[in-house]
Structures are given as C-alpha cells and as structure tokens.
Amino acid sequence: MIENNNQIRDSFGSKFGVIAAAAGSAVGLGNIWRFPLVTTQNGGGAFLLLYIGFVILIGIPVMLSEFSIGRRAQLNAFGSFKKLAPGTPWFLVGSLGIITAFAILAFYSTVAGWTLEYFAQAITGKLSHVNDMQKNFADFSSQTYRPLMWQFIIMLVTSVVVFAGIKKGIEKFTKILMPLLAVLILFVAFRSVTLEGAMEGVKYLFVPDWSAVSFKTVLMALGQAAFSLSIGMGTLITYGSYIQKDNHLLRTSTQVAITDTSIAILASLMVIPAIFAFSPGSDVASLSPGPGLVFEVLPNVFKSMPGGSFFSVLFFFLLSVAALTSTISVLEVVVAYLKEELRLSRGMATLIAAVSISVLGVLATLSFGVMRDFTIFEMTVFDLLNYASANIMLTFGALLIVVFVGWRMGKSDFINEISNQGNLKSNLFKGVYFIIRYIAPVAIGIIAIATFFIQGIV
Ligand code: TRP
Numbered sequence: 001m002i003e004n005n006n007q008i009r010d011s012f013g014s015k016f017g018v019i020a021a022a023a024g025s026a027v028g029l030g031n032i033w034r035f036p037l038v039t040t041q042n043g044g045g046a047f048l049l050l051y052i053g054f055v056i057l058i059g060i061p062v063m064l065s066e067f068s069i070g071r072r073a074q075l076n077a078f079g080s081f082k083k084l085a086p087g088t089p090w091f092l093v094g095s096l097g098i099i100t101a102f103a104i105l106a107f108y109s110t111v112a113g114w115t116l117e118y119f120a121q122a123i124t125g126k127l128s129h130v131n132d133m134q135k136n137f138a139d140f141s142s143q144t145y146r147p148l149m150w151q152f153i154i155m156l157v158t159s160v161v162v163f164a165g166i167k168k169g170i171e172k173f174t175k176i177l178m179p180l181l182a183v184l185i186l187f188v189a190f191r192s193v194t195l196e197g198a199m200e201g202v203k204y205l206f207v208p209d210w211s212a213v214s215f216k217t218v219l220m221a222l223g224q225a226a227f228s229l230s231i232g233m234g235t236l237i238t239y240g241s242y243i244q245k246d247n248h249l250l251r252t253s254t255q256v257a258i259t260d261t262s263i264a265i266l267a268s269l270m271v272i273p274a275i276f277a278f279s280p281g282s283d284v285a286s287l288s289p290g291p292g293l294v295f296e297v298l299p300n301v302f303k304s305m306p307g308g309s310f311f312s313v314l315f316f317f318l319l320s321v322a323a324l325t326s327t328i329s330v331l332e333v334v335v336a337y338l339k340e341e342l343r344l345s346r347g348m349a350t351l352i353a354a355v356s357i358s359v360l361g362v363l364a365t366l367s368f369g370v371m372r373d374f375t376i377f378e379m380t381v382f383d384l385l386n387y388a389s390a391n392i393m394l395t396f397g398a399l400l401i402v403v404f405v406g407w408r409m410g411k412s413d414f415i416n417e418i419s420n421q422g423n424l425k426s427n428l429f430k431g432v433y434f435i436i437r438y439i440a441p442v443a444i445g446i447i448a449i450a451t452f453f454i455q456g457i458v
Helices: 015-026 029-041 045-073 077-084 091-123 133-141 145-164 167-193 199-206 215-229 235-240 249-278 293-303 308-341 346-366 381-409 411-418 428-455
Strands: none
Touching: 015 167, 015 235, 015 249, 015 308, 029 045, 029 091, 029 215, 029 249, 029 293, 029 308, 045 077, 045 199, 045 215, 045 235, 045 249, 045 381, 045 411, 045 428, 077 091, 077 235, 077 308, 077 381, 091 133, 091 145, 091 293, 091 308, 091 346, 091 381, 133 145, 133 293, 145 308, 145 346, 167 199, 167 249, 167 293, 167 308, 199 249, 215 249, 215 381, 215 428, 235 308, 249 293, 249 411, 249 428, 293 308, 308 346, 346 381, 381 411, 381 428, 411 428
16 A cells, blocks of 8 residues: 555545544454453553543544644554654654554464464354363463464454555455444343343443552553553554545544444453453452453353354354454554565565464464473563563654654644644644643653552553
C-alpha cells in the first residue's frame, strides 16, 4: 500500500473505511486476550478506571497526533519524521517503532497461533469434551512443534496479505466479520454474567479497590491503553497518510477509541465473571491468572451455553481474523521501513521481516515449553516481550510522538492539519493541543520515572 511518491497514493475510500482499518488494527488480542488478563493481574475495577482515563487523556491525543503526522507528511513513519523535521534525529522515533514491531509481533504471533489451535479443537469437537481446561492449555502450549506450527501459519498468512497488498479485499470482509465478533462477544458476555456466582466478578470489574493500585499498576494501565489502541509505534502514522484530506481526524480518533474500549470492556465481562463463577470462593489473585486465561475460561462458558460448540467454532475463527487484521498492521511498519529506507523490493522486505521476527517468535512460543526456565529479569522471553513492548517501548514511543507534535510540529501546523486547513471549527482543537503539549508528556513522564525509581521498571 505504500507506493512511490510519483504514483498516485492509495487512500481509504470512505470515512467508514478509515474507521474500519484503524479499528481493525486496534481491535485484536489486545482487547480479548490481554485486557482481561492485565485487569485481573492488577486488581480489577481501579485498573479499569485508570485505563479509561488514559484512553481519553493520552490515547486519543496520541492517536490524533499520529494521524496528523502521517496525513501531513503523506509518508510512512520514518519518512514522515524525516520530512517534517529534516536533518534532526527525530527519525529515530521511527527506528524505535521498528524494534517495537519486532517485539510485539514475536509474542503476538504466539497467542494468535493459540487461537488457531483452539479453532481447530473447537471444529473437531475436542474442546467440548475437555474436563480440565487448565490442563488442556498447559498440555498444548508446552509442546514444541504444534504451537510453532500455528505460529508459522500466522506469520505466513500475515506475510501473504502484506506482500500481496490485498488489504482492500480483507477490509471488505472484516467490515462484516468484526461487527459479527462484537455481537458474539455481547452474547457470550451475557451468558457469563448470568452464570451462578458471576456477580462477584462483575463487582470486581466495576467496583474499584484502590488499595490494589501501585505505580506499576498505573504504568500497566497506560501500557495497555497504548497497546490496545495501536499507538506509540507508527502504525497510525502510516494509516494517517492514507486518510483523505477532508476527514475529521479528531472525530475518527474518538470513534476508534470508543469502539476499541467498548470491545475491551465487553471482553472482560465475558471472561472475568466466568472466572468467579467457575472458581467460587477463591479470590482472583490466588488464582494467579496467566497468559492462558482466556483459553482456560472461555471454553467452559461455551460448554455452559446452548449451541456452545457452534459458538466456540465461530468465536475462535473470528478471533483469529481479528488477530490477523492487527498482525498485518504491525508487519506493515517493518516492511515499509525496509522497502523505502533500504530500497528493497516489497517481496524481499516482507521475507526478511517475517523470517527475522519469526526467529524471535520461536523463543516466545517455546517460553511455555522447553525454554520455560530461560529467564531475563526473572521473566521468560514471552513475558519480557509482552511486558516491555507495551509498558516501556510503546509508552516511550507515545511520549516522543506527543513531544514531537507539541514542541516540534507546533500549534499552527497541528491545528491547520486537524481543522482541514481551517475548514473545521471546534473549540476542542486548542484544548487537545494543550493536552498534547503539556499534559500528556508530563503525565507519561511522571508515570515512567516514578515506576522506574520507586519500583524498578520490570
Ligand atoms: N492493538 C492491537 C490489539 O489490541 C495490537 C496492535 C496492532 C498494535 N498494531 C499495533 C499494538 C501497533 C501497538 C502498536 O490487538
């Protein structure tokens, strides 16, 4: 999709197309797998409130910043910084994005592979006969070849889509499939909250317990917001360059953030009450939820639903598609870099990116099996990539992006871009700029520094 400047640039055909593509990138395993997991690891209700606060205060302003950088420069993440700040080291923000893309895709493809396994288990009927879901997950994820096979399939399909540039085709059916996923999640969430004992979980999610909050919780909420909204890495700079000049960027950012957050909350309503219903009497912390959480809890919910085996097939299929629309947007950042900066062909760029990310990916996948005792900072490779990408790399990326817009691009260029050269009027524009220039950098800076000095960063 990123072509030479002398060719007509690809662009999104409609307003809905913009939102569908950005929401396609945003909505994925981050919402359905990661959000319920970090929420239960960080005490529930208070974490949710912090999360929502960060989406509004930092998420939407950073998303708007990325869109405005990309649309103004009409280039990929690197090219954009080079063009808007020539002769400065700002292009390094693009380099950070590449490294972050490596880290994210390496472990994301592990989890995306798991969803394929569960799709396979659902379709063959195995899943509806499992009694011990925890054992089922542990037995599968600790193997060597089977999880790797699924991970390679994910990387292969992602590469084919990125290489062939068939995103337009994909977009067409994600426009149907993603709303279907949302409806299905709503359905499953309804089943979950009506299970016996589920109300404890609803309370856990919506009644904040501030005593569970530490600096690290705050950093995790910020990192999760960045991860889920796909910000801090340059994905939305690239997408911004395809957005038409008359698009209302602030409105688009807000709509994407609302969609993404609603799905994350629904997903946690689907998962968390069920944890309580299936393990009555125990508190969540003592259950010490891990990366298998969703795969251990949801199959039990499906088992308790009429037509559950059909729904489980549909659900894991749609979740795989949701993961794919996100993996594409991550790989694209690396491919665009290799193609434009190192002047490689699209095919070569895709090959190099996918193979090198897969090498790291193998280590992430094997973290649940033969490499489970190989740790760095007391974390497995998977845990380290998962933790560091969101909480350190994306957070730092987001900080640099708001500093760029607030202090380098400046007020008049920014307002000019988001007002479509003065055609749109809104009192909100100046307020958002103020947040981008002062509030967001200070907030991110304080959280990062406080976590680092008070608790140690990992
Ligand atoms: N937001 C996606 C999810 O929630 C993951 C993702 C896709 C992402 N592109 C990204 C995260 C860019 C950070 C940056 O599943």
